[in-house]
Amino acid sequence: MTERIAGAVLGTETEFGITITNQAEFNPVLASSLVINSYAGDQARIQWSYEDESPGRDSRAFGYEPAPMADFESGLVNLVLTNGARLYVDHAHPEFSTPECPDAMHAALYDKAGEVVLEQAAQAARDILAPEERLLIHKNNSDGKGNSYGAHENYLVARSVPFADLVRHMTSFFVSRQIITGSGKVGSENGRPDVDFQITQRADFFEEEVGLETTLKRPIINTRDEPHADPVKYRRLHVIIGDANLSETQIFLKLATTRLVLEAIEAGTIGDPVSLADPVQSVWRVSHDPTLKTTIRRQDGSSISALDLQWHYLETVAKHAEMEGVSNNDSLAIAEWEETLELLESDPRSASDRLDWAAKLELLEQYRGRDGLEWSDPKLRLIDLQYHDVDRSKGLYHRLVAGQRMRRIFSDEAIAAAATVPPDGTRAYFRGRCIEKFGSSIVAANWDSLVFDVGEDALKRVPMMEPRRGRRSMVGDLIDSCDTAADLVHALGGSDG
């Protein structure tokens, strides 16, 4: 099994919907700050250091577009958690960025842990609100009124893979994987054609094939080139065309299948690209057809369905796995992928135990059948929204779980543990353990460094430009053996910062 860089480290970022009912002057920025401060409790508030961040850097060779830095946090609430994650206010939403994870299974687990963190934070924040005010957090991506917020995935990719190759191969993969990644939505937005129900929350908002933007004219392939790691060796593929998912199986599938396709691109086993005639139109056409019968046009004039495109990628990845060997996790993903495509092919609703869009559609159809509701009925829109409520007593996804209607891959205990304990296999282990053990001595943190104040004249900066260094096998004993941050910094030989 050849070791590949593609997807060797990955993670997700989720912006949560936030609302307070019965509050006249609801301000989402203040509400988000309240939630995050409430979670912080007594935890040290560690400053996030932006010195190495450059979200305006573009992967395309032709230069830079203006960086979207305007309101890129100005002293807003920001936490680094003991699990290595980041919890902060981004624009007008609470955002949870998972720690860097060594495989798709861990990334899915920490994506779920983010829900628990937000559920607990909202619970704590409720103590501060008036009795009639209710704070609700939704893991969704749209308010149904033309406003969208993101669920992003990040995959480490070798710098040696030409960005043009990523664009060529990933575009039709991203268009077609919507049938695996969608969380479902009643109606359409952003001027797209009317539809009763569609597969994804986000499709209506994609307007470009390739670009740097994330808030306007969203592109299928985002070119942000900000690896948070050694830029000579790595890039980070920042994927913005995905939905926030509740289903554990689905989050794993989304991350594992994307990672495998990237690995096949890096290994050169991917074969010829499938080029679409109109990728942007194809995005919403695929999303707008929950029967999965729609076909989209290829550049060669032929047509293909999203399902057949997914079969193509599955076969390509299975061939790659045979030739190169893959991990047990990846073998599991390939088997799950095949099973899910078979279900979608026989009857999309039969995937309602594992795909949010199918589960939501099944629930909506049950309601329509029982109560004779038209698709325009507000009750169906409410069900659509409440499916995503992270409060386990009220969220409809969680009610389906309680009714044993969703296939799970994690225990509640494992998810709860991931809310506080970092993954072993990446630098997030070092970050999380240091926050937990030496938090009061850390003055600033970001993805690729920690800055310690150990009581000497100069602050000590520990760089972490290699995302797989700092894992438990490398630093676990060292952290255990150090009583103070000063011991640790001196043992590491940290440079003056």
Add this chain to the structure above:
Amino acid sequence: MAEQDRKRTHPQEQTEEVEAAPNASSPAAEELAETIDDLLDEIDSVLEENAEEFVKNYVQKGGE
């Protein structure tokens, strides 16, 4: 390159019935219907009151 063995089974290519759909009057189907009704009743009890008002007031700022 060798042709893949991995082949999806198109529904129309299947030679045997996967599984007959349970007859509507069978005990299993009745039990399922009951549990679905129970589920919808349970969900009714947690749904936000006044769907129209709630949906109207649910406005988010764009993000990312």
